[in-house]
Amino acid sequence: MRVARTLRLAVRFSLREMRGGLSGFFIFMACIALGVGAIGGVNSVARAIGDAVETQGQSLLAADLRFELNQRRADDREQAFLASLGDVAESANMRSMARLLDGSDQTLVEVKAVDALYPLYGELATEPALSHDALFAKNGDAFGAAAPDLLFERLGLKPGDRIMLGGETIELRAALVSEPDAVSDGFGFAPRLLMSLDGLEATGLIQPGSLVEHVYKIRLPAGADERALVAIREQAGKDFPDAGWSIRSRNNAAPSLSSNIERFSQFLTLVGLTALVVGGVGVANAVRAYLDGKRSVIATFKSLGASGGFVFTVYLVQIGLIAGIGIVAGLALGALMPFAASAVLAGVLPVPATGGLYPGALGIAALFGLMITLVFAIMPLGRARDVPATALFREMGVEGRGWPKPVYIAVSAGIAAALAGLAIWFSDDRRMAAIFVGATVCAFIILRAVALGIEWLARRSPRIASTPLRLALGNIHRPGALTPSVVLSLGLGLTLLATLALIDGNLRQQITGNLPKVAPNFFFVDIQGTEVEDFAGLVAREAPEGKLIRVPMLRGRITALNAVNVRDMTIPPEAGWVLRGDRGITYAENAPENSTLTEGEWWAPDYQGEPLVSFAAEEGRELGLEIGDTVTVNVLGRNITAKIANFRRVEWESLAINFVMVFSPNSFAGAPHAWLATLTDANATPGDESRLLNAVTRAFPTVTTxxxxxxxxxVNRLVGQLATAIRAAAAVALIASVLVLSGALAAGNRARIHDAVVLKTLGATRRTLIAAFSLEYLLIGLATAVFALLAGGLAAWFVVSQVMGLTSQFLPEVALSTIVMALVLTVGFGLVGTWRVLGHKAAPVLRNL
Structure with a gap:
């Protein structure tokens, strides 16, 4: 009862004190609102997209179930099983070369051939709108097709014009506006060419070993629920264990999209959390300044017999109420984001047109906002609680009193640890989240040490003749200096931006600079065994200085490791791509020239024993494989189990022909397959490349170049778009830094006014004071920028070299832009805040000293 009575009284006093308004807390509320809004909004948009993928799964997949086979059609028994499930729409996907009738130009296209039932769900949109027969059927000597505007632009065509595909003439009868299942089909490097199965068959592109995906989409009878979908998948696995098909349901219509959205939302959530941490510095500044202004009230409370606990409770309630206003504002912002995203992304991603409210995402954001407030508010509140009334009456304020009691430090640290734990727990990739959180904590601690180091250096600096510089150095280390706040807030924001900028710069340099120098000029796919020698002869004539490498190629899916089905295994995220979908595989008598054995031995050229496989060393280590383990791969509907004979280091960054798995030649005896080739010619001009491309396409129309x-x-365009989006999101942390910087200046205004008035009274001119304050902000900003470069460079090096396996370089232009940004922010905002300080009259201030 006594506790409840004390709490009610504390709430009453808190509300009374808040009648004076929220002056001094607007930066506080803006920091909290920004971080909460970012976290709540990003997660709400991610869940909106996830719900759209799930609820609109039938339309996105254009089916209830999707069965995919590589390099072969379903056999009679498999087709009978599929037909027993419901309506079956068959399609085929492959890449090929579309060329003008006169052979003067050509381009790569993503061919998608469909039957008369397509699409089972959703709607195919073309301009003009045509029926299936009018769009695709053979009319005279040409089959019909639809293509997006990009293909018309690349080849200078218009609807009604004709192209050659393989050995068949194709009439482009309409512009392709949208496909209902485009998202579920995945990303393509080339424009779509939509045609009929009969048309694709007539082109002659489908040969034994051709890289073609055969897709069977099923429309189940009305009323089929989730249990029916699960039962069908289990039945398919039981009845056809060696089929090797990939099965996807309407509940998992676009796994790549869902996975990428989850990763991106996780990153943005962590960025939002960083913004909240930066904002926490603003919270601490605001609380300290507020309590400093309330020192007489606190002294009065204590003189009238109020306990330290009562004082603590009064102001904790106030801080909680003010934080609540910021959290509510942030939640309102986050709740509006899905509605804004639905308008912006409606034509790009399957976001619900009506947006939506996602309490779970908003609840997490509110919890993070509240915890950050408590982490940064408890210690200054604890310091005020334990200051005696006599000290409050006698001295300027509650700052500079040392550390609060250990209990406040322990509570604050405990909440911070709980916050870090929740951030990791709510993440999909907890390892990366832990690294991010750990890096943020380390950066926070190091920045605090940097601030102390800057103060120490300023304190130990030799006597300088320049008055402005001497005043600047004194301001840096005096009690209540801005140094810790500025270094902490600006340092975190700039470090994050420097890291992202360096990663982006290194990736672009690799893509536009390093990779083209070592990468081959061309990849040639689907070279038939009967054509491979003639093809090599043509390339030798057209590019006599070029180096042609050719290897046999099949497609296979890893179905088991050491006789354990991969579906029943827990796979590390970093190795998941190896088991996701089909992989290109090959066989060879000798070790590939662009790889190095790291463990084990290569088989003899005439080896005829059990199937052996050479596995990529890094990927094998991530999967926990060892020499002697077995890998089961499904190729052309047949399971082949091979023993790992060796591991080899693969240089993926060279873009040369590389495979995760290279088998002994006897593993695929008699299996139909095509060949893959690369051509490298460092001296080839764009004209030489165009001439070779034209010659290959004319002579071998079924070869994809x-x-x-x-x-x-x-890829460079995609990286650029992604980098722009990430930098825009990371700017949230920098905006929080600017807010905190503004708040720190506002919180220090009283002390600045006092200093300026005393100095002006002693004869200092406005010019001298402006120079002193400018130098102070310049030195702090420069030191912060140097730290951001060092920390950002280290983080970028780790991501680029250790995670991505690429060469990392320090980019001077990024360093310069970071330093300029730090100086503009610190000096600019510092001078804006200082200008008002210098305008105060001396007499009113001196009377109150």
Whole structure:
């Protein structure tokens, strides 16, 4: 009862004190609102997209179930099973070369061939709108097709014009506006060419070993629930254990999209949490300044017999109420984001048109906001609680009193640990979240040490003749200096931006600079065994200085490791790509020239024993494989189990022909397959490449040619778009830094006014004071920028070299831009805040000293 009575009284006093308004707390509330809004909004948008993928799964998949086979069609028994489930729409996907009728130009296309039932769900949109037969059927000597505007632009065509695909003439009868299942089909490097199965069959592109995906989409009878979907998948696995098909349901219509959205939302959540941590510095500044202004009230409370606990409770309630206002504002911002995203992303991603409210995402954001407030508010509140009334009456304020009692430090540290634990727990990739949180904590601690180091150096600096510089150095280390707040807030924001900028710069340098120098000029896919020698002869004539490497290639899916089905295994996230979908595989008598054995021995050229496989060393280590373990791969509907004979280091960054798995030649005896080749010619000009591309396409219309430069250009554009989005998101942390910087200046205004008035009274001019304050902010900003470069460079090196396996370099232009940004922010905002200070009259201030 006594505790409840004390709490009610504390609440009453808190509300009375708040009648004077929220002056001094607007930066506090803005910092909390910004971080809470970022976290709540990002997670709400991610859940909106996830819900859209789940609820609109039938339309996105254009089916209830999707069965995919590589390099072969379903056999009669498999087709009978599929037909027993419901309506079956068959399609086929492959890459090929589309060329003009006169052979003067060509381009890579993503061919998608469909039957008359397509699409089972959703709607195919073309301009003009045509029926299936009018769009695809053979009319005279040409089959019909639809293509997006990009293909028309690349080849200078218009609807009604004709192209050659393989050995068949194709009439482009309409512009392709949208496919209902485009998202579920995944990303393509080339424009779509939508045609009929009969048209694709007539082109002659489908040959034994061709890289073609055969897809069977099923529309189940009405009323089929989730249990029916699970039962069908289990039945398919039981009845056809060696089929090797990939099965996807309407509940998992776009796994790549869902996975990427989860990763991106996790990153942005951590960025939002960083913004909250930065904002926490602003919370601490605001609380300290507020309590400093309330010193007479606190002294009065204590003189009238109020306990330290009562004082603590009064102001904790106030801080909680003010934080609540900021949290509510942030939640309102976060709740609006899905509605804004639905308008912006409606044509790109399957976001619900009506947006939505996601209490779970908003609840996590509110919890993070409250915990950050408590972490940074408890210690200054604890310091005020334990200051005696006599000290409050006698001295300027509650700052500079040393550390609060250990209990407040312990509570604050405990909440901080709980916050870090929750951030990791709520993340999908907890390892990366732990690294991010750990790096943020380390950066926070190091920045505090940097601030102390700057103060120490300023305190130990020799006597300087320049008055402004001497005043600046004194301001840096005096009690109540801005140094800790500025270094902490600006340092975290700049470090994050420097890290992202260096990662982006290194990736772009690799894509546009380093990779083209070592990568081959061309990849040639689907070279038939009967054509491979003639193909090699043509390339030798057209590019006599070029180096042609050719290898046999099949597609296979890893189904088991050491006889354990991969579906029943817990796979580390970093190795998941190896088991996700089909992989290119090959066989060879000798070790590939662009790889190095790290363990084990290569088989003899005439080896005829049990199937052996050479596995990529890094990927094998991530999967926990060892020499002698077995890998089961499904190739063309047949399971092949091979023993790991050796591991080899693969240089993926070279973009040369590389495979996770290279088998002994006897493993695929008699299996139909095509060949893959690369051509490297460092001296080839764009004209030489165009001439070779044209010659290959004319002579071998079924061979797919990929110019590496074109693929790198696509990747570079994607990296640029992603980097822009990430930097824009990371700017939230920098905005929080600017807010905290503004708050720190506002919190220190009273002391600044006092200093300025005393100095002006002693004869200092406005010019001298401006120079002193400018030098102070300049020195703090420069030191912070140097730290941001060092910490950001180290973090970027770790990500680029250790995580991505690429060469990392320090980029001077990033260093310069970071330093300029730090100086503009610190000096600019410092002078804006100081200008008002210098305008105060001396007499009113001196009377109150």
């Amino acid at each position: 990929v110019r590496v430069k074109d693929a790198l250009d696509v």
